[in-house]
Amino acid sequence: MSHQDNRFEIAHLARAELLTPVPEKTEWFFTELLGMYVTKREGQSVYLRSYEDPYQWSLKITEAPSAGLGHLGVRTTSAAALDRRADALKADSVNLSWGENEFGYGKTLHFQTPDGHGVSAFWEVEKYVAPPALQSKILTRPSRKPLKGVPVKRLDHINLMASDITPVRRSFERHLGYRTTESVLNGNVEVGAWMTTNLLGHEIATMRDSTGARGRLHHLAFFYGSLQHNTDAAEMFREYDIEIEVGPDIHGITQGAFLYVMEPGGNRIELFGNTGILHLDPDADTKVWDFNDFDVGLAIGGAKLPPTYFTYGTGGTLSAEAQADLSRLASV
């Protein structure tokens, strides 16, 4: 199957599961500060959606010994596309399984990135229909904007740290039809790739994990679409003792307005204050940044990304070497 043929197989990033050792606090963060709605509680998990997320949930919070990514989930553009994605994975001998065990979603394909991140793909979804009290007068809005905190609109994108990003990127390209809009090279080593199947600058990104760990989460991002809301959120985070890592500012890469914070469970969450560049040109070249001349790429304004931005992630598995590296970093 040619690259051309698989460009339109994935519609969008639909959901993600976060693991947290402090589920009540993590839920408080997403509901009271970010204004997300709870749609279900089940076992050790709670399901949430932002006011413009289209399905039953975009975020699942699951209690676990430590923070990390449970899985990310993408929706295909058709039932047939889902089958074709399974075929493409099988053709490359990627382990996969099928399930139908998540609230609000039907038949689901499960597999892992070459670095070990959990990925789900599905076509069947249950559209969210608001009860009368939550209905919006704006017909394209599945539910009314809540009156709590600084409410996010929808899930935006996810960034995966990887011990080696090249095979991760290639899997998303070959198996799911992503195209890489921008990348960063440090000499010959790929250290970052931003990938999309639609207009967004990226829905999935992967960055080199300088600790050598595998399968970690860099961040999960939710969308505001207004710079003012990133500023409002920063002030709220400060007042409520949520650690701000960096931002608000705007990356040159993706032109995305960022604000990175740590939710109480330890996962890095990004608030996205604009759409960034929209990729309308269907055959635009991948824009390649040089890691050694990357200032504007990191931030158009004066923000300096701290070392943690390149070393801190959650979940995954650390090699003995990585453990030692982290210990060294912690002792500095």
Added chain:
Amino acid sequence: MSHQDNRFEIAHLARAELLTPVPEKTEWFFTELLGMYVTKREGQSVYLRSYEDPYQWSLKITEAPSAGLGHLGVRTTSAAALDRRADALKADSVNLSWGENEFGYGKTLHFQTPDGHGVSAFWEVEKYVAPPALQSKILTRPSRKPLKGVPVKRLDHINLMASDITPVRRSFERHLGYRTTESVLNGNVEVGAWMTTNLLGHEIATMRDSTGARGRLHHLAFFYGSLQHNTDAAEMFREYDIEIEVGPDIHGITQGAFLYVMEPGGNRIELFGNTGILHLDPDADTKVWDFNDFDVGLAIGGAKLPPTYFTYGTGGTLSAEAQADLSRLASV
């Protein structure tokens, strides 16, 4: 060919041609106030692009006895898609022709909407490459944001008035693969349809022309992506005697932040201050508004759309009846 099959044939709205009886003034409007770059002058035309438009031009201004739309142009997602679109049009006996006569664009298919608006479709384009002095440090930006006026980023969408919008909508759906994200019904009569082939709430819209005229332009829209810039632009327009018809405000339909003004040639131009809703859900229903309960649809804030919004257009052809209608309206 099923609806499913043609969903991914058109990438985006790439260009439009505006006719104007005062080309110098129209050019001043787009260059000095909206910060567009001139890339070529030829005959009675001047070609322009915004600082993030990807090709040689997104706007062609052509001198003509009166204002109106020359044509709109969409880019396909592949060369084969272009051929398939020609086949689909031929299958429905739509008159079409091929040409290759526009600066910066290759082989082009020409036809008309059922209401008479000129449409071009093409795959071959010449990507814009900035000279060193205009290069941006932001790699996804084809040229530096200019230091003039309140600069627009890119062409956003077009709205076509039609004597009967149903066949116009159906042609975009059947022949080009557009899906209708939102529509407005007045009883059983379709009075508006918003159509897209990508995430944008619409790239092409059509609204019923209450004067009965055929083939007129309602407006052409350029993108800011920031509400503040719509406000900045409104102030600029006031100071420079550009007529503001309505806005800034936000439509409930499309959730688009609007500001409508008349460029010196008489064409209605919209400045678009956000992306509006992005349609990530690939099989969302068309949201249908009732024209008689449409307040929030027209504006979320307090803006009242004036009668001209529903009657004023440029170009096209007026029936004798429409001429009489317009005279009656003018005498009110």
Added chain:
Amino acid sequence: MSHQDNRFEIAHLARAELLTPVPEKTEWFFTELLGMYVTKREGQSVYLRSYEDPYQWSLKITEAPSAGLGHLGVRTTSAAALDRRADALKADSVNLSWGENEFGYGKTLHFQTPDGHGVSAFWEVEKYVAPPALQSKILTRPSRKPLKGVPVKRLDHINLMASDITPVRRSFERHLGYRTTESVLNGNVEVGAWMTTNLLGHEIATMRDSTGARGRLHHLAFFYGSLQHNTDAAEMFREYDIEIEVGPDIHGITQGAFLYVMEPGGNRIELFGNTGILHLDPDADTKVWDFNDFDVGLAIGGAKLPPTYFTYGTGGTLSAEAQADLSRLASV
């Protein structure tokens, strides 16, 4: 006492009392939508403050048969200034009285504008000190920004309708030391005056009541300071069935970013999205607008102020003639 001498006697507008026939609904509006804090309940009244208001309350809501202004209150710059203001009023034979009967405020001078609006002036105030749970890390912020609705920062200004604005303006100038930054003339008739004792474009305005009624309230305004928040608020008001009269837009007069809505009790409330022009020049001329060339004065953008803006007010007393006028207007 010369005009020069009394320029610095009033510090700012500190509070206002609104009458409402539906106090629970009015309280809901100010607490759940505008995020104000309740600081006391007493008898038929509830006292509220915004998160940056410096004293115990800036808004008192009192149950009454119909909507209207209870009184407005200004703080002097010293105890002596308060005595001098009493002397200035007495010198012009204005009826006045002293009291000390309001929660959080000390010795208070009461009188009326020539049109019958209640005015209080005072020096002694009780500064608001937040309990630990409401303290902000920002030292100039008396309390933390709440997590509810779209929270206003502070009381901004008040606008009084008057049957004849000239004596009202003169009283504020002569007795309290206000200067008139901008005014509107319709022929020789003053139809609006914007007055301040500090940098703000106005803290007190008065507009001609075209119904001939006396002592009515036009609107009370609260401050956001961000255009985005006026837009956020407009969307919230739409969703919660709060009538938007006009806005968001920006007046040319005062350069103030406005949004006018009717709180459930019927009083017009303005949300103020910027500071407007700050009057740093201490001897600037009064800027005089011509009512017949006032488009930019009313709105820089495309907003059209509806007839109600010039005829609707709350409270006060209607003459028989005004009653008849209103009936005629209602029947149009």
Added chain:
Amino acid sequence: MSHQDNRFEIAHLARAELLTPVPEKTEWFFTELLGMYVTKREGQSVYLRSYEDPYQWSLKITEAPSAGLGHLGVRTTSAAALDRRADALKADSVNLSWGENEFGYGKTLHFQTPDGHGVSAFWEVEKYVAPPALQSKILTRPSRKPLKGVPVKRLDHINLMASDITPVRRSFERHLGYRTTESVLNGNVEVGAWMTTNLLGHEIATMRDSTGARGRLHHLAFFYGSLQHNTDAAEMFREYDIEIEVGPDIHGITQGAFLYVMEPGGNRIELFGNTGILHLDPDADTKVWDFNDFDVGLAIGGAKLPPTYFTYGTGGTLSAEAQADLSRLASV
């Protein structure tokens, strides 16, 4: 004369003179990027004003061997106030002189802060009156917003580095009637003071010069009043190779939205994206920050102020010790 009595003697910061070794480049920065108007050229100086500055100029650029502050100038609230300020200075044996030698300003009092910064005070000014082509339809706006760059509205405030800030603060308080809204203490040492005579959080600030130098300029600030414009300006500065030191972000102290850059001559310029807190309460306490718990004071968002923020200034005089300190810093 009591503190009470001199509170209303100074109206506002009206002008400043910057020294620059590259006057053409400095002028380009202020005219092409910040949209200021040139009102006069004379000798080695050029006079500029922002579009809402009320007088003939707010900024004078003068060629000099190195960057620095020429002087700052404040306008009194009356002619008598100017004489009283001279008396207050004389009573403390401060050297002063009178002159009348600046374009657009009359009789002027000259003196120095205890750290050696030049200060002018005056009452007589020539109000700017725009030629027809530059007149605004907004009557409180002395001239039309220009169509160049990201135009600043007006001069906002100035920050003076001082070897010892206590006497500097006391001079502004005693001699000119400033009140200190906020200060920073490092143990018992005052390291920062923010002072005003009006509602603004500060018009004059002074920060401890950790190099021990005397009379240096920290920064001069111009006002946008919109966070978006600080963001727009940051992008512009990046594209045009203007060094961004830090920002955009918002200080907790003053609640001011900051962006610090170095103009081509080397002086630090701040763009101020909001008014910050307005001090309406006339007898508010000075808010005292602890330098060792000052994170929110420095930035509400994630910005980290770099070491240069505390050590880099222009002009003034360096002690031998300070010279050595600077050399050590440079070699780190």
